[in-house]
Amino acid sequence: MREENIHYFHIPVMGTGFSIDTPLKVAPLGITSVVSLVDDILIEQIRTHYCEKFNIPFQPISKNDPDSRANRITAYLDLLEHLIQKRFDEIVSMPFGEDNDKARYFNLLPDSSSLKKLYIQYMKIDSKDEKERVELELNSKMRRGLIEVNIMTKLDRQIFDENCNPREGYISDAKSALKGFAQSKVKGNIVFSAGMNPTLYGYMEQYSDFYRGPDNKLKKGVVLKVNDYRSALIQGKFLAKKGIEISEYRIESSINCGGHAFVMKGQLIGPILQEFSENKEKLSGVFYPLILKYYENKKLPNAPAESDMALKITYQGGLGNSGENTRILDFYNFDGVGWATPFLLAPEVSSVDDFSRKQLAEAGEGELYLSDRSPMNIPFHNLKASTSIQRLNEKISRGDWGAACRKGFLVSNTTYSKTPICLASREFKKKKMNDLGMNPESGSELLGKHEFRFLNKECICHNLGNSALIQLGIMSPEKAPVSVCPGPNLAYFNGTYTLEEIVGHIYGKTASITENNRPHFFEKELNLYIERLEFEISECRELDNKLVLYFKEFCENMFTGIDYYRDICNKEGFEDENLDSLKNSISSVRERVLACLDSLPQEIQ
Secondary structure, X not given: OHHHOXXXXXXXXXXXXXXXXXXXXXXXXXXXXXXXXXXXXXXXXXXXXXXXXOOOOOOOOOOOOOOHHHHHHHHHHHHHHHHHHHHHHHHHHOOXXXXXXXXXXXXXXXXXXXXXXXXXXXXXXXXXXXXXXXHHHHHHHOOOOOEEEEEEOOOOOOOEOOOOOEOOOOOOHHHHHHHHHHOOOOOOEEEEEOOOOHHHHHHHHHOHHHOOOOOXXXXXXXXXXXXOHHHHHHHHHHHHOOOOOOOEEEEEOOOOOOOEOOOOOOOOHHHHHHHHHHHHHHHHHHHHHHHHHHHHHOOOOOOOOHHHOOOEEEEEOOOXXXXXXXXXXXXXXXXXXXXXXXXXXXXXXXOOXXXXXXXXXXXXXXXXXXXXXXXXOOOEEEEOOOHHHXXXXXXXXXXXXXXXXXXXXXXXXXXXXOOOEOOOEHHHHHHHHHHOOOOHHHHHHHOOOHHHHHHHOOOHHHHOOHHHHHHOOOOOHHHOOOOOOOOHHHHHOOOOOOHHHHHHHHHOOOOOOOOOOOOOHHHHHHHHHHHHHHXXXXXXXXXXXXXXXXXXXXXXXXXXXXXXXXXHHOOOOOOOOOHHHHHHHHHHHHHHHHHHHHOOOOXXX
16 A cells, blocks of 8 residues: 555644645645644635735635635635646656756655656666656656645634624534535545544535545545544544545654644553554454445445555654654554654745744754643643743733733633633633732742643744744734744754755655664653653642542553563664664663652552
């Protein structure tokens, strides 16, 4: 199955803005990337920019449009589709043998791909007739990268009117985003992340593009981003009962990637990957009878044969060199990998403003941390020196506690209102402080104290998009504080890179762009988890039975993972894979887990 891929890696979603236009930059070169659909306001700003840049007629979609969110998303995706196809067609029509984007397309390919081998063979051919024949074959086999879109299933805001009633005719944020993708011309995948949303999944039944067409193909595929095998089965079965096929399971380390960290109970990624690897061939067989039954019950044509269902398994999160990349592809026999972190440092790939990119390039382990900054109350990877955090601290010091909440995508709290408000908003923070009997002048003294961590919440739904607006010249840095959500792996990438440098690094075609002593991604996750366990125990003021059971399960899961890693370290690693770092950490981390377990009371009434 892997041989069908043009590339064996994809570029995952990076915040709301960092990969907002990445498909435009890399899809014509055969590379798949993912766009966030959280922020339709940002999407409309980016669409405006590119319509002006490419002299394309532009009709603004007002927020007063009753279906503005879905229509904005559709319009932007259709624009991407048009521009990418146009550029790809231009590349295909370029001559061979010249220093152009066509040569770049083929040179970027992994050496193991059949298309790359044919291209190398072509370069050695002397016969004119044979060259022309192979040129036609190469052109016919060139493929674009996919436009993929990401929906965080937990971000499913409902809109209310002035009487606190759901606005008539408005579907929720996640469903509107799904509708925007479904009615677009894009032939790509929708990536669902952050867990299961039954009503959102059920809403997919309204759109025929998620079902087999007359050509027996899916126009739009579904990718599930999951943290463990159990979740994959539950969500896959639910969708299969709706007749929806899973095109790909995208396994993600819950704590070793950028953005939000949906911390598992000490379940380390190694055993999780092993379980998927051992059950890979079974998954399609589990879902197929449910899908077939749906087609039969609904009397739908074009029901797939079991042999038509090609379920891919990929992994993303914390990878740092070609040896780790090879482990995923060859040891676990997966179909691909996701690489995000290094591409934040590639100006031709991601939309990161120059100042923030310089900060990221210079950031070491001490500048990157798992924070409590997200208003979703989920641990959030962060850059300590980001302009968003700097601006927030300045505001707190002068008693200006929160943001105006112009977009409201993360509203969730109803402590002080009938309709949800955001924990990072000025409205919530003022009401919280009043509730505590505090005044604005207290703000600077309270920052960092346990009871007042709510002051740290930053407006990420707005500030995560500002970097793209600055980089594209739409806003000035002075008016656009930038929030950054890099993975911890970024600490080991210390420069800015070209697309060729990063792709060469991924495939092991060029010299590594990270140091050889960089910790293995298994080790990095292992240490992140023990640090998280120690932090969570230290934060508990009182331990009840539920918490003790939670921490004990956390410890037992870590012991299981440590034993698995010990077995891995007893086998030969892949070239450039630093298994020694993992081997050196196992014993010390085990001792720390034991210490955590010993600190827990044996019985609680």
